Amino acid sequence: MIRLENVTKIYGTETVAVRDASFDIPKSQFVFLVGPSGSGKSTLLRLINRQEQPERGDVWVAGRNINELPASRVPYLRRSMGNVFQDYKLLLNKTVFENVAFALEVIGKPRHVIARQVPIVLDLVGLADKQDRFPNQLSGGEQQRVSIARAFVNRPLILLADEPTGNLDPTTSEGIMGLLDEINQTGTTVVMATHDHRVVNAMRRRVIQLDRGVILRDQERGVYE
């Protein structure tokens, strides 16, 4: 599903964010990218959804080299991915329902599709009864659920999560991880960047460990260490 071949990303002239990274993530896998801040986790995610392009190497998604994709096709690539962030990136002037519907609206989905899909996914994340609330009226965990609902509503092949539990307490984090696991069970490939030991150790999934842009370890059913 996702394959990196000797990818190097340099910011500016000398800041090497990722150095010669290669890995292959098959469909339906759940992968943790771990490492301290600045180790290149976020950059890897940004390379996969083509917010960044590498200086060297290739990034393949669903059998296509996305660095050869013309800019006009990038939006269609992104429709096959959902994104979840540490700071949720919800629109504060929209309700829960509207936030999730927005993701379908702006890719031109007809109204009846939106009316059908949004309640289903809100039900999945457990917020069916709070669809008319605004983000400020929700707890952090609930906001993150909205953002996961938004990322998943279009049934993407891949879910990219950048520190999704970074702002949450352990109990809430557990709930979020359960949700991501559930989404993974539907066949969606999940790539999650985190430095949350507890979460990684509890899940026992594939772990790719980074340090200063270099992959130190790539282990099936790993722990954080």
Next chain:
Amino acid sequence: MFSRIAYALRETWESFRRNLTLTAAAVLTSAVSLLLVGSTFLIQRAFENLLVQWRGDVEMIVFVRSDASAEQVALIDSVLRASPTIIDIEKLRYLNKTESYEEAKRIFAGDPVTLGLLTPESIPTQFKVVPLSEDPLLVRSLSDQYRTLPGVEAVALAEDEFEVISTLSNFIRVVTLVTSLVLLLVAVGLIWNTIRTAMFARRREIEVMKLVGATNWFIRIPFMLEGLLQGLIGGVVSCGGLWVLNSAWTSGVTGFKPGTGISSLVVPDSYLTSVMLILLGIGAFVGAVGSAIAATRFLDV
């Protein structure tokens, strides 16, 4: 498809409301600049009317000194009549002091100061000459000859009047055109800035839109529509202004008696309508350009 159009219109309207002051500034600037552009067109047209009317009836005027004797006047008259192949004797007219003063009252109706300097006693009398010849050089050489006659104060050629008017109209055209072009550029800049501000205000939304895979055109179109609308509204306002200006001008100018040339400075309604359409077009274009630049430049927020 329908939901996309509805989305674009709704977003345009929302953004319009949110940035009311900036929008008003952009609209007013484009309105003022377009009004100037329109005025340029109308002034040009008015002067053309004036020139056209005079061209059809070329005249040479021989002014006679107010203290000239009756013999001198008779001599001038006979000299004029001595060139029947060049001068249309049938249409040769002599205006005495009373008639000349009456005419002056008409010409200077809008200029009481000049009129006040003239009295029926001090005013030069005049021969109105309609040349038969089409050759302006021939008429000019004739006028040089008349100028040397005793009692002649001056000889005026319509041709010279034209030059004054064309110079004047060219000058006005250049000034108004340059001013309106500068103002149009300012309008583009203001619309650009309004759109940029609108996009900055919505950068979170744009970021989310890009992440969930909205196309650049989908993101851009509401902003471009907004700019287009601003230019278009500016155009509508300028059309209203132009109509008011032209109505005032027309009612002012038609007060003049015919033959003074002033009343010919009226612009026909059909021409006004086409100028208005042009203004709407330019307005829409200016808005589209300003917002297109902004929308393309600032999409990477």
